[in-house]
Amino acid sequence: MSETHEFQIFIDKHQFTVHEHSLTGRQLRDLPQPPIPDTRDLYEEVPGGNDILILNDQLYPMRNGLHFFTAPSNINPGGAA
Numbered sequence: 049m050s051e052t053h054e055f056q057i058f059i060d061k062h063q064f065t066v067h068e069h070s071l072t073g074r075q076l077r078d079l080p081q082p083p084i085p086d087t088r089d090l091y092e093e094v095p096g097g098n099d100i101l102i103l104n105d106q107l108y109p110m111r112n113g114l115h116f117f118t119a120p121s122n123i124n125p126g127g128a129a
Contacts, residue, residue, distance in 0.1 A: 057113070059116045060080070090116055091117055
């Protein structure tokens with residue numbers, strides 16, 4: 049009998065329930081609807097540390113309470129909005 053797991057994670061303050069022990073960056077980007085566009089980067093929030101850029105083809109272990117956020121891929125300080 050296989051054991052089922054349920055992990056509560058957050059992307060841009062929206063809660064998602066995942067059952068996989070690990071997800072790729074692409075799978076994480078596809079959780080919100082509409083999915084996170086490639087014009088935005090996805091990061092894992094690391095309290096008190098450096099946030100981690102999530103890559104589409106890399107596998108990331110899931111655990112309860114993970115927080116992710118998005119930001120524009122190209123930030124141009126002082127550029128035209």
